[in-house]
Amino acid sequence: MSKLDLKLNELEINLSKKDRKGKGIVTIRKYNDLLYISGHGPTDVNGKPLYTGKLGNDLTIDEGYQAARLCGINILSSIADYIGDLDRVDYIVKALGLVASSPDFFDQPAVMHGFSDLMVEVFGERGLHARSAMGTNTLPDNIPVEIELIVKIRD
């Protein structure tokens, strides 16, 4: 078990194998030592959303926070599937977080903290990242949060 697996166990985070590939789409495309990671939602292993709705209408900020954390867990699963060992993550470069929002909801960063807090809990300083959070009127399958990521790995 890697150092990171131990840490994840401690945080009671179970990473599951999954495959969301459709035709033409891959979960991760590698360029040199960078991983470009497709947008992930707060879904279960089969891609079924565990959170739906819009912030400001249907979900509280705390629920949005938990949804963003689940996006983060799903992204970690995808990275683990791809490189085998999460200890090979050097650092998180950049995240783009999209938050389905009613027109008068402005706390997108508070929602995205669910993701960013997780990265730092899991990776420590290596989990720090540049980030943009933005509201949008609707997301695929009515998910409240979608996050895409660029990660630097050790080659």
Added chain:
Amino acid sequence: MQNSINDLNFSTLKRKGIVAIRQVGDLLYISGHGPEDEVTGKPFYTGRLGENIRLEQGYNAARICGAILLRALEDYLGCIDKIDYIVKAFGLISSAVDFYDQEKVMDGFSDLMVEVLGRRGMHARTAVGTSNLPSGNIPVEIEIIVKIKQ
């Protein structure tokens, strides 16, 4: 590629401060492209998904975005054989608040990449809804990052 797409006369975007493609080493960052004639700027499709444009039309609009992006790459590289692989696509879909099939719209782009480039066309992807897009209400706008052979 469809003849109708082949017959269109595309050129790269040239506006103040904007270029269609920026190169960093062997990576190309390609500006957001919509389903519009790059010479006249006239959109082939307009409207919001879930409101006044159907899923199949959205799919076709995304496919045309893909064709235009490939044309921009061909203009820049001389030949699309120089494309090593598509790294990542970001697709914005103009959507009614209760439209949730953005992924199916973006398949129009992704299917075309694989039809044209095979496995090299496979890419990481994010599809999102948004309330409105530029250029006279286009339904889809797509930006991509491409790795080229050097």
